[in-house]
Amino acid sequence: xxxxxxxxxxxxxxxxxxxxxxxxxxxxxxxxxxxxxxxxxxxxxxxxxxxxxxxxxxxxxxxxxxxxxxxxxxxxxxxxxxxxxxxxxxxxxxxxxxxxxxxxxxxxxxxxxxxxxxxxxxxxxxxxxxxxxxxxxxxxxxxxxxxxxxxxxxxxxxxxxxxxxxxxxxxxxxxxxxxxxxxxxxxxxxxxxxxxxxxxxxxxxxxxxxxxxxxxxxxxxxxxxxxxxxxxxxxxxxxxxxxxxxxxxxxxxxxxxxxxxxxxxxxxxxxxxxxxxxxxxxxxxxxxxxxxxxxxxxx
Amino acid sequence: xxxxxxxxxxxxxxxxxxxxxxxxxxxxxxxxxxxxxxxxxxxxxxxxxxxxxxxxxxxxxxxxxxxxxxxxxxxxxxxxxxxxxxxxxxxxxxxxxxxxxxxxxxxxxxxxxxxxxxxxxxxxxxxxxxxxxxxxxxxxxxxxxxxxxxxxxxxxxxxxxxxxxxxxxxxxxxxxxxxxxxxxxxxxxxxxxxxxxxxxxxxxxxxxxxxxxxxxxxxxxxxxxxxxxxxxxxxxxxxxxxxxxxxxxxxxxxxxxxxxxxxxxxxxxxxxxxxxxxxxxxxxxxxxxxxxxxxxxxxxxxxxxxxxxxxxxxxxxxxxxxxxxxxxxxxxxxxxxx
Numbered sequence: 001x002x003x004x005x006x007x008x009x010x011x012x013x014x015x016x017x018x019x020x021x022x023x024x025x026x027x028x029x030x031x032x033x034x035x036x037x038x039x040x041x042x043x044x045x046x047x048x049x050x051x052x053x054x055x056x057x058x059x060x061x062x063x064x065x066x067x068x069x070x071x072x073x074x075x076x077x078x079x080x081x082x083x084x085x086x087x088x089x090x091x092x093x094x095x096x097x098x099x100x101x102x103x104x105x106x107x108x109x110x111x112x113x114x115x116x117x118x119x120x121x122x123x124x125x126x127x128x129x130x131x132x133x134x135x136x137x138x139x140x141x142x143x144x145x146x147x148x149x150x151x152x153x154x155x156x157x158x159x160x161x162x163x164x165x166x167x168x169x170x171x172x173x174x175x176x177x178x179x180x181x182x183x184x185x186x187x188x189x190x191x192x193x194x195x196x197x198x199x200x201x202x203x204x205x206x207x208x209x210x211x212x213x214x215x216x217x218x219x220x221x222x223x224x225x226x227x228x229x230x231x232x233x234x235x236x237x238x239x240x241x242x243x244x245x246x247x248x249x250x251x252x253x254x255x256x257x258x259x260x261x262x263x264x265x266x267x268x269x270x271x272x273x274x275x276x277x278x279x280x281x282x283x284x285x286x287x288x289x290x291x292x293x294x295x296x297x298x299x
Numbered sequence: 300x301x302x303x304x305x306x307x308x309x310x311x312x313x314x315x316x317x318x319x320x321x322x323x324x325x326x327x328x329x330x331x332x333x334x335x336x337x338x339x340x341x342x343x344x345x346x347x348x349x350x351x352x353x354x355x356x357x358x359x360x361x362x363x364x365x366x367x368x369x370x371x372x373x374x375x376x377x378x379x380x381x382x383x384x385x386x387x388x389x390x391x392x393x394x395x396x397x398x399x400x401x402x403x404x405x406x407x408x409x410x411x412x413x414x415x416x417x418x419x420x421x422x423x424x425x426x427x428x429x430x431x432x433x434x435x436x437x438x439x440x441x442x443x444x445x446x447x448x449x450x451x452x453x454x455x456x457x458x459x460x461x462x463x464x465x466x467x468x469x470x471x472x473x474x475x476x477x478x479x480x481x482x483x484x485x486x487x488x489x490x491x492x493x494x495x496x497x498x499x500x501x502x503x504x505x506x507x508x509x510x511x512x513x514x515x516x517x518x519x520x521x522x523x524x525x526x527x528x529x530x531x532x533x534x535x536x537x538x539x540x541x542x543x544x545x546x547x548x549x550x551x552x553x554x555x556x557x558x559x560x561x562x563x564x565x566x567x568x569x570x571x572x573x574x575x576x577x578x579x580x581x582x583x584x585x586x587x588x589x590x591x592x593x594x595x596x597x598x599x600x601x602x603x604x605x606x607x608x609x610x611x612x613x614x615x616x617x618x619x620x621x622x623x624x625x626x627x628x629x630x631x632x633x634x635x636x637x
Binding site: 045148 | 332360488492497506510511
């Protein structure tokens with residue numbers, strides 16, 4: 001009974017949140033309608049608001065962070081669960097759990113003082129000089145390079161979400177029954193084959209879960225992102241260009257938003273972020289269902 | 300353990316009774332962040348001198364301050380920009396503006412190989428922020444800086460990303476300096492910046508400028524003074540290049556000959572050879588009708604104190620003092636609160 005009450009409470013809280021966002025954004029919804037999603041201007045003075053650059057920035061930084069964090073996190077988790085001695089694995093996991101608890105402003109400072117200069121002086125020129133000349137891919141690595149931008153924000157986000165991926169994936173990998181490994185080894189599989197073809201597929205639902213946990217954090221992160229993304233509401237193909245995310249613009253402009261329509265547009269942005277999270281989580285569920293159909297066994 | 304709990308309980312009980320014995324009149328206020336350091340100093344000193352009045356100030360931002368005042372959740376508000384005619388017309392209660400202190404905004408830059416103060420014409424600052432002047436060796440910049448060798452690098456423009464009174468003052472100045480700016484961008488706590496990177500807060504902007512070669516940004520004078528950040532001179536309405544300091548800011552306020560009755564005035568680009576052009580008042584927003592007599596007297600008392608004794612604390616915290624003429628005029632205006 002108690003648990004039912006709490007579960008209902010969560011449902012109530014979510015619906016109230018959506019209700020509040022929906023009601024308080026009515027000015028903006030009435031004025032801009034669906035165009036809100038496509039408009040690329042954000043002009044508080046002439047009251048013209050569009051969410052496109054913010055949606056784009058939120059998606060791009062989250063994707064960049066996952067592209068970096070998933071391979072790293074998964075590799076680290078496999079090492080910790082399969083290869084490392086138990087005591088070492090436990091110690092490192094403890095430290096990784098600590099990393100997950102560091103406040104985001106600290107990661108933002110790390111970004112400003114270490115990653116931004118590194119990106120401007122070393123990594124950026126290197127990437128522009130090499131990948132910038134590759135056809136198609138090159139357009140994502142074009143200058144000018146200020147040190148702040150989509151890529152830097154993605155890297156900082158990757159550092160922030162990697163502990164989640166490692167921690168959850170390791171736990172899941174540890175729950176894979178010993179018999180599975182032993183059976184694979186007994187059939188003549190190498191250690192790598194046993195891990196990659198038996199253990200990881202067995203745990204893939206849990207690993208995917210960790211990735212979506214990471215994605216949720218990346219989508220909603222505010223402080224660390226706003227410190228390193230450049231805060232410029234523009235849509236640019238280049239990852240070195242400055243951009244903006246939904247969470248960052250709300251945090252930046254909410255306190256000083258004087259006009260009613262301005263405030264309403266900011267609240268509608270909150271609604272859009274909620275929708276994005278909702279849709280992506282739905283997709284995640286579908287993906288998990290789809291992969292589960294394989295029965296957790298490699299085909 | 301039990302002993303400790305008993306002691307703790309007694310302490311709480313003591314604190315509770317102590318609080319009950321002398322419950323001071325509590326005034327709630329909210330608004331601008333820019334004057335927060337001086338406001339918290341004032342409210343603290345005032346409470347020490349008048350233990351029966353306590354003012355609780357939340358620096359939630361000018362927009363929030365105006366909304367909370369209109370919603371009646373606070374007794375008075377504070378804002379870095381004066382309320383617009385529209386806002387006043389829509390407001391259910393009549394609101395009076397009282398200037399409290401003055402602030403200024405300065406251009407700071409990082410150009411490798413260039414030391415010393417650069418001179419910025421009004422056209423140069425507007426052009427840089429509009430994106431029409433893109434190189435440091437643009438004639439508009441070089442002609443004001445004879446003898447300085449400026450590089451042909453692209454200018455990296457930095458502005459505030461968070462809504463702020465600092466941006467309001469700066470864009471108000473640019474609107475007066477350039478018609479293009481006024482028509483295309485306008486003035487406000489956040490605007491649609493034509494070019495540039497956004498840094499969060501004064502620290503974000505100065506950090507980006509410090510780290511990025513060939514960049515320019517704008518920050519509050521106080522922040523620059525307290526952190527020893529070098530900054531340039533700006534051309535004022537009289538054509539002189541002025542380096543911002545507290546005296547120049549007060550001079551700008553004093554030079555406004557036709558101060559309107561409601562004090563809603565912009566003092567950017569003020570006349571006078573010594574006036575610093577990017578200066579502004581910050582205001583307390585007080586309801587014209589306060590039904591609670593105790594609160595009304597407390598607010599009036601504080602305003603009187605702020606205009607005379609309070610101003611003495613300004614320079615210690617790097618805020619410019621109100622000019623005498625404004626103090627006299629405001630003292631008279633206090634009687635409008637009923």
